[in-house]
Each structure stands twice: as C-alpha cells, then as structure tokens.
Amino acid sequence: MNVIEVNALEKIYNDSEVKVYALNGVDLSIEAGEFTAIVGPSGSGKTTLLNLLGGLDQPTSGQISIGGTDISKLSSSQLIDFRLRNIGFVFQAYNLIPVLTAKENVEFIMHLQNRPKEERLTRTMSLLKAVGLEGRENSRPNKLSGGQQQRVAVARALASKPKFVLADEPTANLDSKATENLLEIMEELNRNENITFIFSTHDQRVVNKARRVITLEDGKIISDVRK
C-alpha cells in the first residue's frame, strides 16, 4: 500500500529575477515500511521535496496524496492537525523545545494529540529506551550531545504514531560515531516496527544503509534504485 503518492510535482521560486525550478515534475510513490534516502547535489531540491511531502509548504502545481488525502485541499490549521496525526519530523538541528526535558519533549506531541496520561508515560519511556536514552529522561536538551538530541527527536517523531518519518539531513551535524548510532536506531525501528523513514543526506555511509535511493538533480528524479 502506498503511503505517499506524488504526481507531476512542481515548485517554482519566483522571488528573485530568475525563476528557480526547485522541483521540476516529480512523480513518486512511497510504500509503507520503506527506508529511503533522497540524495543529490546541493540545490538539487531535496529539502524542497521533503518540505512538500511534510505539508510544510505549498507546491506550485501537482498533487501530493498522503494515505489517500490530497493535502493541498487542507486549510492551514487542518494541515497542522494532519501533520500531528500522520507525519513525524526530524530536522537537521534545533529540533527540541529547550525548556522541556527529553521525556517532556517526547510527551509533548502526545499532549497535543490529547492522549491519556498513562499511555503518554509508558510510550515515552519505551521510546526513549528504544533510542538508547534510558537514564537521560530528565535532561534538558542543552545537557545532551548532538547525537542524543537527534535520538530524542526520533523518539518524539515516533511518539505520535505517524504514517512515516521525514528527516532532512538528520546526521549533518553529527560526528561519524553518532551518525552510525542514529542510523542503527532508525534501521532497527524500521525493521522491527515497520516504521517508514524518508531522509535526505550527503553522507555516503548513510546512503549505504538505505534500501531505496532516490537521486535528484535540478529538481528532477534522475535515478531511483531499490536494493
């Protein structure tokens, strides 16, 4: 079953004198359980694509349907709720709310979903355990390393039980050890719990872990390889 269905997607930036075709006719479908890397040179449109898939920005033309919903039909506040229920996000950095502890950051998203307290607590603990942060539940982000912060971000992204997780260069700010560690955790979650991950990266070692690699250039998909 396809969780994401993309048709003739275009994103044109018009604000400078020259039109920039950040995405120039992208067709794509993503199935549940994929572990997919989006690669390509700088400026090729990776971030633009992930932002559109996450409903953070509006395409110039084309459709994006997520779990059967055409997200271009949603109002801005419906879109926020849609993201809350369907999409997990891991950003490159500054993911976490600085005044909340690791535990509270993970719990926060379930708060937004109005989940009962019991469920919030047990799920938070098991997720933090899954990302290897047992014992650091009560640390605030500034007391955690970059790698630990990204793992909290992964735990938070999963807390809402999303259909898939989008991660734009999640390892860009991490050293090789933390990168490896984060990837392992993501892989494990993908394998054991069938969580769909879509991430962009410049790091060849990260690319090697992916089971599907989509390569962009000048806003077009130039190759799509499944291993």
Next chain:
Amino acid sequence: MTTNIKLAWRNLWRNKRRTLITVSSIFFGVLLSAYMTSMQEGSYSKMVEIVVKFYSGYMQVHHEDYWENKSINNLFDYDKALVDRLKSHPEVDLVIPRLESFGLASARELTRGAAIFGIVPDVENQLTQIADKIVSGKYLQATDDGVIIGDGLAKFLKLQLNDTLVIITQGYHGISAAGKFAIRGLIKHTSPELNKSIIYMELKTCQSFLGADNKLTSLVVNVADNKVMANTFKKLKREIQSPYSVMNWEEMQPEIVQQIESDRAGGVIMKAILYIVISFGILGTIMMMIVERRREFGVMISIGMQKRKLAIVLFIETLFIGLLGIISGITVSLPLLFIQAQNPIPLTGETAKLMEDFGFEPYMFFSTAPEVFWQQAVSIFIISVLIGIYPVVSTLKIKEIKALHG
C-alpha cells in the same frame, strides 16, 4: 492548559536576567505610582477632613432657599422630629444645629466684617474641637451671653480677653440688631480667613440677638468618612423634602472638589507617561523573545502544534511578566505605604509655613485606600494584556518554512 502554563513559566526563565530586568521595571513603576497616588490621595483626604472638620461637616440640611440666598430670612425652625429622623440613620454620628450670620464687629472707632456662628457649645465641639483652639480665656458655657472670637479679629480691633465687643447686624425679618458681648475667649482658627472674622456665640444668645428664636440656618449632619457620606447622602436626598434641602460638602465647597480633580488629573498624566515608558520596555522584551525563538516556533508548528495554542503560551508568558511585576510591586508598596501612612513626613521651611497658614498640618500625608494599590495592578494588567496581543498576532502569521529556516 497546565502544559501551556508550565511551558510559559519555564520560558520566562530562559533569559533570567532579561526577565528580571523587565519585571523590575514594572516593580519600580508600580512602587512609584502607588507612592505618588498614596501621597496625592493622602493630601486630598486631609484637605477634605479639614474642610469637613473645621467647617461644613460632611452634609448640611438647610432651608431650601438658603444656599442660593444666604439671607437671614431663609431660616427654619429647630424641629426635634427632623433631628430625630436624621439621627435614626445609624451612620449619622452627629447632628449639629447652627445659626450663621454676618455682621459688623466693632470696638471704639475700629470696625470689621464678621461671621457670626451661633452654636451649641458642647455639640459643636464634638465636630470642630474648637475648645482645643482657645489660646486665651475659656470656651463657651452651655448658657453663655459672651462670645469667643478669632485672635486675628481681636488683634485688629485691639481687643483683649473680657473686653466688650459690639456687633451690629440685620436680624430676622429686617429688624436691626445691635448688642454688646463680653469676650470669654480667643481662638486661633485654622483657617486664616475665619481667624480674622469669626465670632462664636451660644445658640440661644445668638437667636435672641438676631430676633430669630428657635431658628437655624443649618443642621450639620456628620458621618464617619467620605465613603459613608456617599451612601447616606443618597438616602437623605430622597428623604429630605421641601422646605428643607440637604447638601454635601462637595456641593458646598465645589472649589475644593475642583482643585482635587485637577491635581488628580495631573497625577494621572504623570502615571500615564511612566506606564507608557514601562510598556515599551515590556514590548521590547517580548519582541526580542519572539525573534530569538522563531526557529523553535517553526519546529513546534511543524510537528503539529496549532498556532493559536502557541499564541496562548506566549500570551501567558506576557501576562506572567506583568503579574510578577504587579505582585512584587504590591508586596513591597503595601507595607511601605502602611508604615508611611502611620508616619507622615514632616515638612519644614516655607511650605510648612504656608500650609499652617492655610490651616493644614505641615505634614506629607499618605493614603492606604485600596485604589492606591488596585489602580496600579489594573493598569499593569491591562498593559500586559494589550502587549500580549503582539505575540498572538505575530504567531498567527508565522509561515512554517520561513520560521524553520530562521
């Protein structure tokens, strides 16, 4: 909601120093405004007290034509039933009969205009405590055919204790009245004007001198304070019918009311300026905070927090700053002003002399009336609410993508 409050509270302490500076600016603003208001209100109540105590009382009942035309012909009969009716209100603590008139006081070749007060000595003394202001001689007896005069008047007429004063005036219904009175005492009246013109006479003596037996110009109706007055006055206004009318001190002394009002307005302008300065301080803090946390807001909205929810958190943060300022300001100004009210600041030099001349005690008085405090609290609260609109509006306008990229 508790999550929102928790978030807001913690955010407040992310930049401790900035929050503390902002809160202190409110704190000092509240303190300063409360102090100023307290001083103003304190001096007004003192002013009112003096007017009320040494002259008019809180309210007076007259013949309905008397105030327009203070003629000796607009008198009314002392009426026990009326007095009892007034006294039947538990708030009324004194009902004081007076017969007031004007005349010429003279001694040998010297003559001067004088205010003649026919009073019931012990009753009058309960309000005005004039017995304490006798500087030589004695206060009037219950039945007494002598007079007490202001020492300023005595000086002018070159009269001394036990000398004889001649008074010439027009009595009731056009009769002319002239009489000789022994001076029983000299009084230093707090009002310099009255000190140069006042003559106190026992009521019966005055009535028979003016040919107005059993007649009065006024019944002073006194209550505990101005607040009680307001209510009682409303009731009496309904109750007192023609040919009587009741007036309060504000109607009898409109110039004092006006003076207080204009002084108060000056204070309001000062406080408004102060609060505007503080408002910009708070606004600056809030604006800075919003700019600094833009990316964080972007993340929160991206992962699924509704903008209005975030707006509520920021609104609460702004309110917290205001509330902290209010609480700290009131906590300090409350005891401070209570102590200050117990210990008015003595004044010296020119100001002190001027005040004494006008019958004021030379002190800076302070009020601890509730409005001294709640006015500041309400002002800051309103300011915080208004400033809180700024983060709300700017949050609702956030574009996820722009915010995420700083």
